[in-house]
Amino acid sequence: TGTGVAGDTITVKFPDGHTATAVVQPDGTWTVTIPADEDLKGDELLTVTATDPAGNESPSTSVTVTDTTAPNLPTVNPVTSEDPAVTGVGTPGNTITVTFPDGSTGTAVVQP
Numbered sequence: 337t338g339t340g341v342a343g344d345t346i347t348v349k350f351p352d353g354h355t356a357t358a359v360v361q362p363d364g365t366w367t368v369t370i371p372a373d374e375d376l377k378g379d380e381l382l383t384v385t386a387t388d389p390a391g392n393e394s395p396s397t398s399v400t401v402t403d404t405t406a407p408n409l410p411t412v413n414p415v416t417s418e419d420p421a422v423t424g425v426g427t428p429g430n431t432i433t434v435t436f437p438d439g440s441t442g443t444a445v446v447q448p
Contacts, residue, residue, distance in 0.1 A: 339364045340386050349383040350374050360386070378403020410446070 340346060340360040347357050348368045358368045370376065380401045386394040410426035422434050426446040434442045 337365070337367045338384070340366055341388065344386045344388050347385050347387065349385075350376075351380045351382075376401045378405070 338346070342360050342362045342364060344360045345357055346360060346366045346368060347355055349355050350371070352374065354371050354374060356368045356371055358366045360366045378401050381398050382401065383396045383398050385396045407427050407430050410424050410430070410432055412422065412424040415422055422442070424432070426432055428446050428448045430446045432444050432446060436442070
């Protein structure tokens with residue numbers, strides 16, 4: 337989404353080469369719907385241009401997709417009063433944070 341000159345056509349180019357367009361509304365706003373088969377994960381670069389009714393295209397600008405998807409829940413192994421650590425399984429590279437009853441925390445990075 338964004339703003340532009342009413343009547344201009346906005347073109348968004350996606351990483352896989354697909355493009356999608358929208359016309360800037362009288363209030364200056366535009367919204368381009370992300371194609372259903374476009375699977376954005378985060379850190380992809382989208383290129384955006386505007387074309388006026390005479391066919392003149394603007395220089396491109398870009399925006400980087402932000403990853404806001406929460407990771408999958410980790411699996412926590414049973415913990416006993418005799419265990420030296422809390423263990424489990426998660427997505428490799430994710431940081432696991434364990435909060436203990438006293439409010440203190442411990443962290444670990446999930447290994448491959």
